[in-house]
Amino acid sequence: MKMLSIIIPAYNEAATIELILDQVRAVELIGGFGKEIIIVDDCSQDGTQQVIRQYIDQHPDLPISYHRHAQNQGKGAALHTGIRAATGDYVIIQDADLEYDPEEYNVLLRPVLRGQADVVYGSRFIGGKPHRILFFWHSVGNRWLTMLCNAFANLNLTDMETCYKLFRRDIVQGLHLEEKRFGFEPEVTLKMARVPNVRIYEVGISYYGRTYAEGKKIGWRDGFRAIYCILKYGLLQ
Template sequence: MQVSVIIPVYNEVKTICAVLERIKQVGIVDEIIIVDDGSSDGTREMLASLESDPLIHIVFHPHNQGKGSAVRTGIQSATKDIIIIQDADLEYEPGDYPSLIQPILDGQAKVVYGSRFLGAQKRDFLLLSKLANLFLTFVTNLLYQQSLTDMETCYKVFRRDVVKDITFHSRRFEFEPEFTAKILKRHIHIHEVPVHYNSRGFDEGKKIGVKDGLESLWTLVKYRFVE
Protein backbone atom coordinates (compact mmCIF):
# COMPACT_ATOMS: atom_id res chain seq x y z
CA MET A 1 0.00 0.00 0.00
CA GLN A 2 1.26 3.47 -0.87
CA VAL A 3 1.30 6.44 1.49
CA SER A 4 0.17 10.06 1.09
CA VAL A 5 1.12 12.70 3.66
CA ILE A 6 -1.08 15.79 3.98
CA ILE A 7 0.51 18.92 5.46
CA PRO A 8 -1.74 21.93 6.16
CA VAL A 9 0.51 24.99 6.28
CA TYR A 10 -0.08 28.51 7.54
CA ASN A 11 2.88 30.84 8.16
CA GLU A 12 5.43 28.07 8.82
CA VAL A 13 8.38 29.36 6.79
CA LYS A 14 10.76 28.60 9.68
CA THR A 15 9.88 24.91 9.99
CA ILE A 16 8.31 23.50 6.81
CA CYS A 17 11.62 22.64 5.10
CA ALA A 18 12.82 20.73 8.17
CA VAL A 19 9.53 18.82 8.29
CA LEU A 20 9.83 17.87 4.62
CA GLU A 21 13.40 16.69 5.12
CA ARG A 22 12.36 14.46 8.02
CA ILE A 23 9.49 13.01 6.00
CA LYS A 24 11.81 12.15 3.12
CA GLN A 25 14.31 10.55 5.49
CA VAL A 26 11.66 8.05 6.63
CA GLY A 27 11.65 6.63 3.11
CA ILE A 28 8.12 5.19 2.99
CA VAL A 29 6.13 8.15 1.63
CA ASP A 30 4.95 8.13 -1.99
CA GLU A 31 3.21 11.51 -2.10
CA ILE A 32 3.34 14.73 -0.07
CA ILE A 33 0.35 17.06 -0.38
CA ILE A 34 1.10 20.53 0.98
CA VAL A 35 -1.87 22.87 1.33
CA ASP A 36 -0.82 26.46 1.96
CA ASP A 37 -3.70 28.20 3.67
CA GLY A 38 -2.99 31.80 2.66
CA SER A 39 0.41 32.25 4.33
CA SER A 40 1.83 35.77 4.45
CA ASP A 41 5.30 35.20 5.97
CA GLY A 42 7.15 33.97 2.88
CA THR A 43 5.94 30.36 3.12
CA ARG A 44 4.11 30.56 -0.22
CA GLU A 45 7.17 31.83 -2.06
CA MET A 46 9.35 29.17 -0.50
CA LEU A 47 6.87 26.42 -1.40
CA ALA A 48 6.69 27.66 -4.99
CA SER A 49 10.38 26.80 -5.31
CA LEU A 50 9.58 23.15 -4.48
CA GLU A 51 6.97 22.58 -7.17
CA SER A 52 9.44 20.76 -9.41
CA ASP A 53 9.93 18.03 -6.77
CA PRO A 54 8.08 14.94 -8.13
CA LEU A 55 7.21 13.77 -4.60
CA ILE A 56 5.49 17.04 -3.67
CA HIS A 57 2.13 18.40 -4.80
CA ILE A 58 1.28 21.91 -3.58
CA VAL A 59 -2.16 23.49 -3.38
CA PHE A 60 -2.44 27.21 -2.63
CA HIS A 61 -5.58 28.54 -0.97
CA PRO A 62 -6.18 32.14 -2.15
CA HIS A 63 -6.76 33.26 1.44
CA ASN A 64 -6.74 31.82 4.96
CA GLN A 65 -9.65 29.43 5.49
CA GLY A 66 -8.54 27.43 8.54
CA LYS A 67 -6.72 24.17 9.25
CA GLY A 68 -9.82 22.06 8.73
CA SER A 69 -10.33 23.51 5.26
CA ALA A 70 -6.69 22.83 4.39
CA VAL A 71 -6.93 19.22 5.57
CA ARG A 72 -10.13 18.71 3.59
CA THR A 73 -8.40 20.03 0.47
CA GLY A 74 -5.52 17.66 1.15
CA ILE A 75 -7.81 14.64 1.48
CA GLN A 76 -9.50 15.53 -1.81
CA SER A 77 -6.09 15.82 -3.50
CA ALA A 78 -4.51 12.63 -2.12
CA THR A 79 -4.23 9.65 -4.46
CA LYS A 80 -2.53 6.92 -2.39
CA ASP A 81 -3.97 4.13 -0.23
CA ILE A 82 -3.02 5.40 3.23
CA ILE A 83 -3.24 9.03 4.36
CA ILE A 84 -1.18 10.56 7.18
CA ILE A 85 -2.01 14.04 8.49
CA GLN A 86 1.18 15.91 9.46
CA ASP A 87 1.51 19.34 11.08
CA ALA A 88 4.19 21.68 9.74
CA ASP A 89 5.55 22.90 13.08
CA LEU A 90 7.98 20.16 14.23
CA GLU A 91 5.81 19.13 17.21
CA TYR A 92 5.34 15.65 15.74
CA GLU A 93 8.09 13.31 14.50
CA PRO A 94 7.74 11.69 11.04
CA GLY A 95 10.02 8.94 12.31
CA ASP A 96 6.87 7.50 13.89
CA TYR A 97 5.32 6.76 10.47
CA PRO A 98 6.31 3.05 10.36
CA SER A 99 4.58 2.30 13.67
CA LEU A 100 1.56 4.39 12.66
CA ILE A 101 0.89 2.57 9.39
CA GLN A 102 1.81 -0.95 10.56
CA PRO A 103 -1.61 -1.77 12.09
CA ILE A 104 -3.19 -0.85 8.75
CA LEU A 105 -0.70 -2.93 6.78
CA ASP A 106 -1.33 -5.86 9.14
CA GLY A 107 -5.09 -5.58 8.67
CA GLN A 108 -5.63 -4.81 12.37
CA ALA A 109 -7.12 -1.35 11.78
CA LYS A 110 -8.41 1.06 9.16
CA VAL A 111 -7.78 4.15 11.30
CA VAL A 112 -4.80 4.78 13.60
CA TYR A 113 -4.18 7.69 15.96
CA GLY A 114 -0.75 8.61 17.29
CA SER A 115 -1.22 9.13 21.03
CA ARG A 116 0.95 11.55 23.00
CA PHE A 117 -0.26 9.96 26.24
CA LEU A 118 0.62 6.31 25.61
CA GLY A 119 4.00 4.73 26.36
CA ALA A 120 6.73 5.50 28.87
CA GLN A 121 8.30 8.43 27.03
CA LYS A 122 8.12 11.76 28.88
CA ARG A 123 6.62 14.50 26.71
CA ASP A 124 6.51 18.23 27.33
CA PHE A 125 3.10 19.94 27.18
CA LEU A 126 1.75 23.39 27.85
CA LEU A 127 -0.38 22.79 30.96
CA LEU A 128 -3.54 24.39 29.57
CA SER A 129 -3.17 22.51 26.30
CA LYS A 130 -2.70 19.19 28.10
CA LEU A 131 -5.75 19.72 30.31
CA ALA A 132 -7.88 20.73 27.33
CA ASN A 133 -6.75 17.67 25.36
CA LEU A 134 -7.52 15.33 28.25
CA PHE A 135 -10.94 16.90 28.81
CA LEU A 136 -11.95 16.73 25.14
CA THR A 137 -10.79 13.11 24.97
CA PHE A 138 -12.83 12.34 28.11
CA VAL A 139 -15.92 13.88 26.50
CA THR A 140 -15.28 11.86 23.34
CA ASN A 141 -15.11 8.63 25.33
CA LEU A 142 -18.25 9.53 27.27
CA LEU A 143 -20.32 10.42 24.21
CA TYR A 144 -19.11 7.62 21.92
CA GLN A 145 -18.38 4.83 24.44
CA GLN A 146 -14.68 4.68 23.61
CA SER A 147 -11.40 4.41 25.52
CA LEU A 148 -9.18 6.77 23.50
CA THR A 149 -6.25 8.55 25.13
CA ASP A 150 -5.67 11.38 22.60
CA MET A 151 -8.55 12.49 20.40
CA GLU A 152 -6.89 15.82 19.52
CA THR A 153 -3.68 14.32 18.12
CA CYS A 154 -2.49 15.63 14.77
CA TYR A 155 -1.44 12.12 13.75
CA LYS A 156 -4.58 10.69 12.24
CA VAL A 157 -3.72 7.90 9.81
CA PHE A 158 -6.34 6.12 7.75
CA ARG A 159 -7.10 4.22 4.60
CA ARG A 160 -8.30 6.62 1.94
CA ASP A 161 -11.30 4.45 1.09
CA VAL A 162 -12.58 4.88 4.66
CA VAL A 163 -13.32 8.58 4.13
CA LYS A 164 -14.32 8.63 0.46
CA ASP A 165 -18.04 8.72 1.33
CA ILE A 166 -17.75 11.00 4.39
CA THR A 167 -18.40 14.72 4.04
CA PHE A 168 -16.47 16.95 6.44
CA HIS A 169 -17.54 20.53 7.12
CA SER A 170 -15.14 21.95 9.72
CA ARG A 171 -12.95 24.87 8.70
CA ARG A 172 -10.73 25.32 11.74
CA PHE A 173 -9.32 23.13 14.50
CA GLU A 174 -12.69 21.48 15.15
CA PHE A 175 -11.81 19.16 12.25
CA GLU A 176 -10.20 16.78 14.80
CA PRO A 177 -13.43 16.08 16.73
CA GLU A 178 -15.56 16.05 13.57
CA PHE A 179 -13.30 13.44 11.99
CA THR A 180 -13.30 11.37 15.18
CA ALA A 181 -17.07 11.60 15.63
CA LYS A 182 -17.87 10.56 12.07
CA ILE A 183 -15.43 7.65 12.15
CA LEU A 184 -16.84 6.35 15.44
CA LYS A 185 -20.47 6.77 14.36
CA ARG A 186 -19.68 4.40 11.50
CA HIS A 187 -18.45 1.84 14.05
CA ILE A 188 -14.89 2.00 12.74
CA HIS A 189 -12.36 1.12 15.43
CA ILE A 190 -9.62 3.68 16.14
CA HIS A 191 -6.32 2.01 17.00
CA GLU A 192 -3.79 4.04 19.01
CA VAL A 193 0.01 3.82 19.08
CA PRO A 194 2.44 5.98 21.12
CA VAL A 195 4.26 8.79 19.31
CA HIS A 196 6.93 11.36 20.09
CA TYR A 197 5.89 14.94 20.80
CA ASN A 198 7.64 18.25 21.41
CA SER A 199 5.17 21.00 22.31
CA ARG A 200 5.77 24.58 21.27
CA GLY A 201 4.38 27.73 22.87
CA PHE A 202 2.32 30.60 21.50
CA ASP A 203 5.48 32.68 21.15
CA GLU A 204 6.76 30.01 18.76
CA GLY A 205 3.66 30.14 16.60
CA LYS A 206 1.13 27.85 18.26
CA LYS A 207 -2.30 28.94 17.03
CA ILE A 208 -4.91 27.06 19.10
CA GLY A 209 -6.80 29.10 21.70
CA VAL A 210 -9.70 28.84 24.16
CA LYS A 211 -12.27 29.58 21.44
CA ASP A 212 -11.00 26.60 19.44
CA GLY A 213 -11.42 24.36 22.48
CA LEU A 214 -15.03 25.46 22.94
CA GLU A 215 -15.76 24.90 19.25
CA SER A 216 -14.25 21.42 19.52
CA LEU A 217 -16.46 20.62 22.50
CA TRP A 218 -19.58 21.77 20.64
CA THR A 219 -18.53 19.76 17.58
CA LEU A 220 -18.28 16.56 19.63
CA VAL A 221 -21.76 17.08 21.03
CA LYS A 222 -23.30 18.18 17.72
CA TYR A 223 -22.06 15.24 15.66
CA ARG A 224 -23.13 12.76 18.30
CA PHE A 225 -26.70 13.52 17.26
CA VAL A 226 -26.53 14.84 13.69
CA GLU A 227 -24.56 13.95 10.57
Protein backbone atom coordinates (compact mmCIF):
# COMPACT_ATOMS: atom_id res chain seq x y z
CA MET A 1 0.00 0.00 0.00
CA LYS A 2 1.22 3.49 -0.84
CA MET A 3 1.19 5.92 2.08
CA LEU A 4 0.43 9.63 2.40
CA SER A 5 2.10 11.34 5.36
CA ILE A 6 -0.13 14.16 6.61
CA ILE A 7 1.88 16.70 8.62
CA ILE A 8 -0.19 18.89 10.95
CA PRO A 9 1.73 21.75 12.62
CA ALA A 10 -0.24 23.08 15.59
CA TYR A 11 0.14 26.07 17.86
CA ASN A 12 -2.71 26.98 20.22
CA GLU A 13 -5.33 25.16 18.14
CA ALA A 14 -7.34 23.53 20.93
CA ALA A 15 -10.59 24.89 19.46
CA THR A 16 -10.14 23.24 16.05
CA ILE A 17 -7.58 20.41 16.24
CA GLU A 18 -10.17 17.73 17.05
CA LEU A 19 -12.40 18.89 14.19
CA ILE A 20 -9.59 18.79 11.64
CA LEU A 21 -8.50 15.36 12.85
CA ASP A 22 -12.07 14.12 12.37
CA GLN A 23 -11.98 15.42 8.80
CA VAL A 24 -8.59 13.85 8.10
CA ARG A 25 -9.75 10.55 9.59
CA ALA A 26 -12.94 10.56 7.47
CA VAL A 27 -11.37 11.21 4.08
CA GLU A 28 -10.98 8.17 1.83
CA LEU A 29 -7.91 8.46 -0.35
CA ILE A 30 -7.91 7.38 -3.98
CA GLY A 31 -5.36 5.11 -5.60
CA GLY A 32 -5.06 2.73 -2.66
CA PHE A 33 -3.25 5.27 -0.49
CA GLY A 34 -3.19 4.83 3.27
CA LYS A 35 -2.71 7.63 5.81
CA GLU A 36 0.02 8.43 8.29
CA ILE A 37 -0.80 11.43 10.51
CA ILE A 38 2.06 13.36 12.08
CA ILE A 39 1.10 16.10 14.54
CA VAL A 40 3.78 18.57 15.62
CA ASP A 41 2.71 20.69 18.58
CA ASP A 42 4.88 23.81 18.64
CA CYS A 43 4.67 24.22 22.43
CA SER A 44 0.98 25.19 22.58
CA GLN A 45 -0.20 26.76 25.84
CA ASP A 46 -3.99 26.56 25.39
CA GLY A 47 -4.74 22.87 26.02
CA THR A 48 -3.91 21.66 22.50
CA GLN A 49 -1.66 18.95 23.94
CA GLN A 50 -4.43 17.56 26.13
CA VAL A 51 -6.95 17.55 23.28
CA ILE A 52 -4.53 15.69 21.01
CA ARG A 53 -3.59 13.09 23.59
CA GLN A 54 -7.25 12.47 24.40
CA TYR A 55 -8.01 12.09 20.69
CA ILE A 56 -5.21 9.57 20.24
CA ASP A 57 -6.49 7.58 23.23
CA GLN A 58 -10.01 7.57 21.78
CA HIS A 59 -8.83 6.39 18.34
CA PRO A 60 -6.14 3.75 18.97
CA ASP A 61 -6.60 2.36 15.44
CA LEU A 62 -5.65 5.67 13.81
CA PRO A 63 -1.96 5.90 12.79
CA ILE A 64 -1.05 9.14 14.61
CA SER A 65 2.40 10.11 15.82
CA TYR A 66 2.60 13.10 18.14
CA HIS A 67 5.64 15.34 18.57
CA ARG A 68 5.86 18.34 20.88
CA HIS A 69 8.48 21.08 20.85
CA ALA A 70 9.76 22.08 24.28
CA GLN A 71 9.86 25.71 23.10
CA ASN A 72 7.84 27.58 20.51
CA GLN A 73 9.94 27.73 17.34
CA GLY A 74 7.54 28.58 14.51
CA LYS A 75 5.54 26.83 11.81
CA GLY A 76 8.57 26.13 9.64
CA ALA A 77 10.36 24.41 12.52
CA ALA A 78 7.28 22.28 13.16
CA LEU A 79 7.25 21.29 9.48
CA HIS A 80 10.95 20.36 9.65
CA THR A 81 10.13 17.99 12.51
CA GLY A 82 7.19 16.51 10.62
CA ILE A 83 9.12 16.06 7.39
CA ARG A 84 11.93 14.25 9.18
CA ALA A 85 9.40 11.93 10.86
CA ALA A 86 7.49 11.10 7.65
CA THR A 87 7.72 7.58 6.24
CA GLY A 88 5.05 7.72 3.52
CA ASP A 89 5.59 7.81 -0.22
CA TYR A 90 4.25 11.38 -0.35
CA VAL A 91 3.94 14.18 2.19
CA ILE A 92 1.20 16.80 2.45
CA ILE A 93 0.89 19.75 4.82
CA GLN A 94 -2.39 20.31 6.70
CA ASP A 95 -2.87 23.34 8.95
CA ALA A 96 -4.62 22.62 12.24
CA ASP A 97 -7.32 25.23 11.61
CA LEU A 98 -10.31 24.75 9.30
CA GLU A 99 -9.15 26.84 6.34
CA TYR A 100 -8.45 23.87 4.05
CA ASP A 101 -10.61 20.82 3.30
CA PRO A 102 -8.91 17.39 3.64
CA GLU A 103 -11.40 15.98 1.12
CA GLU A 104 -9.27 17.75 -1.48
CA TYR A 105 -6.21 15.60 -0.80
CA ASN A 106 -7.48 13.54 -3.70
CA VAL A 107 -7.40 16.59 -5.98
CA LEU A 108 -3.67 16.90 -5.28
CA LEU A 109 -3.07 13.16 -5.59
CA ARG A 110 -4.55 12.82 -9.08
CA PRO A 111 -1.53 14.22 -11.00
CA VAL A 112 0.66 11.87 -8.93
CA LEU A 113 -1.48 8.85 -9.73
CA ARG A 114 -1.34 9.72 -13.42
CA GLY A 115 2.46 9.61 -13.20
CA GLN A 116 2.74 13.29 -14.06
CA ALA A 117 3.91 15.01 -10.88
CA ASP A 118 6.47 14.83 -8.08
CA VAL A 119 5.14 17.97 -6.37
CA VAL A 120 1.62 19.41 -6.39
CA TYR A 121 0.55 22.82 -5.06
CA GLY A 122 -3.09 23.52 -4.24
CA SER A 123 -3.95 27.01 -5.49
CA ARG A 124 -6.70 29.11 -3.92
CA PHE A 125 -6.82 31.29 -7.03
CA ILE A 126 -7.61 28.88 -9.87
CA GLY A 127 -10.26 26.31 -10.68
CA GLY A 128 -13.41 28.16 -9.63
CA LYS A 129 -13.45 26.60 -6.15
CA PRO A 130 -15.29 28.32 -3.26
CA HIS A 131 -13.27 30.62 -1.04
CA ARG A 132 -14.21 32.91 1.79
CA ILE A 133 -13.95 36.62 1.00
CA LEU A 134 -11.61 38.29 3.48
CA PHE A 135 -8.64 40.65 3.23
CA PHE A 136 -7.87 42.63 0.04
CA TRP A 137 -4.30 43.50 0.97
CA HIS A 138 -3.55 39.92 1.96
CA SER A 139 -4.53 38.76 -1.52
CA VAL A 140 -2.48 41.54 -3.15
CA GLY A 141 0.54 40.69 -1.01
CA ASN A 142 0.15 36.98 -1.70
CA ARG A 143 0.05 37.47 -5.46
CA TRP A 144 3.00 39.87 -5.37
CA LEU A 145 5.11 37.48 -3.30
CA THR A 146 4.16 34.63 -5.63
CA MET A 147 5.19 36.67 -8.67
CA LEU A 148 8.52 37.61 -7.06
CA CYS A 149 9.20 34.00 -6.10
CA ASN A 150 8.27 32.87 -9.62
CA ALA A 151 10.79 35.29 -11.10
CA PHE A 152 13.65 33.72 -9.12
CA ALA A 153 12.40 30.13 -9.39
CA ASN A 154 11.44 30.41 -13.09
CA LEU A 155 7.98 29.01 -12.32
CA ASN A 156 4.44 30.18 -13.07
CA LEU A 157 2.66 29.32 -9.83
CA THR A 158 -0.44 31.27 -8.84
CA ASP A 159 -0.27 30.59 -5.08
CA MET A 160 3.19 30.06 -3.58
CA GLU A 161 1.90 30.74 -0.05
CA THR A 162 -0.69 27.97 -0.06
CA CYS A 163 -0.72 25.51 2.84
CA TYR A 164 -1.58 22.56 0.60
CA LYS A 165 1.74 21.41 -0.80
CA LEU A 166 2.23 17.74 -1.65
CA PHE A 167 5.78 16.43 -2.10
CA ARG A 168 7.38 13.15 -2.96
CA ARG A 169 8.90 12.29 0.39
CA ASP A 170 12.40 11.46 -0.77
CA ILE A 171 12.66 14.78 -2.59
CA VAL A 172 11.50 17.03 0.26
CA GLN A 173 13.60 15.12 2.80
CA GLY A 174 16.60 15.71 0.57
CA LEU A 175 16.28 19.50 0.84
CA HIS A 176 18.25 21.45 3.43
CA LEU A 177 15.49 23.62 4.92
CA GLU A 178 16.34 26.43 7.32
CA GLU A 179 13.38 28.77 7.80
CA LYS A 180 11.58 28.29 11.12
CA ARG A 181 8.55 30.52 10.55
CA PHE A 182 6.44 31.37 7.52
CA GLY A 183 9.57 31.79 5.39
CA PHE A 184 9.24 28.04 4.85
CA GLU A 185 6.91 28.66 1.90
CA PRO A 186 9.26 30.62 -0.42
CA GLU A 187 12.30 28.66 0.76
CA VAL A 188 10.85 25.25 -0.05
CA THR A 189 9.48 26.53 -3.36
CA LEU A 190 12.80 27.98 -4.52
CA LYS A 191 14.80 24.94 -3.41
CA MET A 192 12.29 22.51 -4.91
CA ALA A 193 12.45 24.34 -8.25
CA ARG A 194 16.20 23.59 -8.41
CA VAL A 195 15.79 19.82 -8.02
CA PRO A 196 16.86 18.28 -11.35
CA ASN A 197 13.93 17.12 -13.49
CA VAL A 198 11.35 17.75 -10.75
CA ARG A 199 7.78 17.90 -12.05
CA ILE A 200 5.70 20.56 -10.28
CA TYR A 201 1.94 20.79 -10.84
CA GLU A 202 -0.76 23.10 -9.51
CA VAL A 203 -4.46 22.34 -8.99
CA GLY A 204 -7.38 24.45 -7.78
CA ILE A 205 -8.60 24.05 -4.19
CA SER A 206 -11.18 25.63 -1.88
CA TYR A 207 -10.30 28.06 0.90
CA TYR A 208 -12.25 28.77 4.07
CA GLY A 209 -10.07 31.52 5.55
CA ARG A 210 -10.31 32.80 9.08
CA THR A 211 -9.93 36.26 10.59
CA TYR A 212 -7.43 37.33 13.23
CA ALA A 213 -10.21 37.15 15.80
CA GLU A 214 -10.68 33.51 14.77
CA GLY A 215 -6.98 32.74 15.25
CA LYS A 216 -5.16 33.69 12.03
CA LYS A 217 -1.47 34.20 12.87
CA ILE A 218 0.39 35.45 9.78
CA GLY A 219 1.05 39.21 9.71
CA TRP A 220 2.84 41.96 7.83
CA ARG A 221 6.21 41.09 9.42
CA ASP A 222 5.94 37.65 7.85
CA GLY A 223 5.44 39.32 4.46
CA PHE A 224 8.71 41.20 4.82
CA ARG A 225 10.43 38.01 5.96
CA ALA A 226 9.09 36.27 2.83
CA ILE A 227 10.68 38.99 0.65
CA TYR A 228 13.97 38.51 2.49
CA CYS A 229 13.76 34.73 1.99
CA ILE A 230 13.01 35.08 -1.72
CA LEU A 231 16.07 37.27 -2.16
CA LYS A 232 18.24 35.10 0.09
CA TYR A 233 17.38 31.74 -1.46
CA GLY A 234 16.77 33.14 -4.93
CA LEU A 235 20.01 35.09 -5.27
CA LEU A 236 22.51 33.74 -2.78
CA GLN A 237 21.81 29.99 -2.76
